[in-house]
Amino acid sequence: MTLLEEPPRSLRLRIDQTAIADNWRMLDALSGSAETGAAVKANAYGVGVEAAVPALLAAGARSFFVAHWSEVAVVRTLAGQASVSVLHGVRNDQEAAYARATGAIPVINSLHQAQVWSASGGGPCHLMVDTGINRLGIAPSEIGDPAIRALAIDTLMSHLASADEDSALNALQLQRFREAAAAVPAKRLSLANSAGIARGADFACDLTRPGLALYGGVPHPSLAGRIRQVAFPEAAILQIRHLAPGDCVGYNATWTAQRPTRAATVSIGYADGFLRQMGLGCALQHEGRALPLLGRVSMDMVVVDASDSTAKEGDFLEIPCELPEVSRRSGLSQYEVLTVLGQRFARN
Missing domain, CATH: 2.40.37.10 (Lyase, Ornithine Decarboxylase; Chain A, domain 1)
Incomplete structure (x- = not known):
């Protein structure tokens, strides 16, 4: 049976790629001397990686972050030689092998993941340390474990729990992150998401990881009027x-x-x-x-x-x-x- 061309849909979604690029440039300026990456997980927060990644590349982004290994292939194709990192890390040998085949960089979140990565041959990786959100990441007490010491860590990362509000936890997490950084031989440090960028230079470190604000979200009052709808x-x-x-x-x-x-x-x-x-x-x-x-x-x-x-x-x-x-x-x-x-x- 010959299929006819699909008729025009009764739903349409316009994505303003110029707005994505402008939002990234604004966040990049707020990041100061830090490199500004881009979280493109969950299909670029719903707007579509096919629209988002080319716009972000054109604006200057060179470090992209996804959550699942199933998100890697399309982003890798769109991002070319740019870095693609997987926040959920490597759970098993299959994921470690996929990381090597695609060139994606795993974010190590546990002693088990560290062991999986080293057993697969090791190589550059990122390390997530939990400083108070209690989701993914090694505990600060695990930093000295031989499995962590064996890693070739590019970026030490953590994630802010309450960057969108004036919480004492922000300063506490920053302090804990600095203490962890003093004990980990990482090349770079990364702590700030979109709202974290708005909290100032102390949180920017070496690499920021904006997400929501790239796509029109305003996670901190200081960004109101500066983020464009996408x-x-x-x-x-x-x-x-x-x-x-x-x-x-x-x-x-x-x-x-x-x-x-x-x-x-x-x-x-x-x-x-x-x-x-x-x-x-x-x-x-x-x-x-x-x-x-x-x-x-x-x-x-x-x-x-x-x-x-x-x-x-x-x-x-x-x-x-x-x-x-x-x-x-x-x-x-x-x-x-x-x-x-x-x-x-x-x-x-």
């Missing part, structure tokens, strides 16, 4: 309905028309990352006019009030994706709002 989703109107007073909309009939209402059913739902929490107090946009949501978000659809709009079937509506505002309204973190973007969007 993701711009749109969805098409599937049908216009004319509701009479008393007509209900959506699952569980949570909205009832009080007046004649021109309602538009729109091709986006929680399967596309537009979660029910995002619908609370939300309005889609058409030619500068707000179209408030009616009722609950469904898997594939929402309904909006188009009474004061000229929008018609087939027109595309703008979906709010200014991360700080959507986060404030929905109660979701900016990370969640962005990384749940679905796979049904046509992406530029």
Whole structure:
């Protein structure tokens, strides 16, 4: 059977690559003399590595970070000779062999991982030391272990737990990191994520690892007004309905028309990352006019009030994706709002 070309999708996502590059350059300037890398894990936080990595390369990024080994191949292809590091490290011989085959650098997180890497032949790696977030990383007390001493450590890393707020833990983690650095023969030090960069030069060290702020997130108040929005989703109107007073909309009939209402059913739902929490107090946009949501978000659809709009079937509506505002309204973190973007969007 001959398959026809796929028709145009009713969902589209415009990614502003210039904004990604501008955001990286701004964070690079804030990083001072430190190198500025880029976290591109989780498909570049949902915006797509195919759009993000070329933009970041063009801006000057040369060190990329992913979480899973399954993310390496596409980033390696896009990043060329740039460094690709895997934050979850090497759990077994297969992952160690894959690291060698791809040239990706593992971040060693435990004595077991150190032993796996050394047994596979060793070589350059990074080392994560836990200074207070209690996720991945060796304990400071394990720094002197022979398995750690046997490593060829390029970068000693840690991760801030509360960089987005004024917490005493930030200074404590920095102190613990400096103590660890004094005991580890690493070439470079890396501590700051996006919010950590905003905390100043003491946290920048030799290499910063921004993520969320590259893609439009504002994880620290000092970055407000300096980070550009990157993701711009749109969805098409599937049908216009004319509701009479008393007509209900959506699952569980949570909205009832009080007046004649021109309602538009729109091709986006929680399967596309537009979660029910995002619908609370939300309005889609058409030619500068707000179209408030009616009722609950469904898997594939929402309904909006188009009474004061000229929008018609087939027109595309703008979906709010200014991360700080959507986060404030929905109660979701900016990370969640962005990384749940679905796979049904046509992406530029």
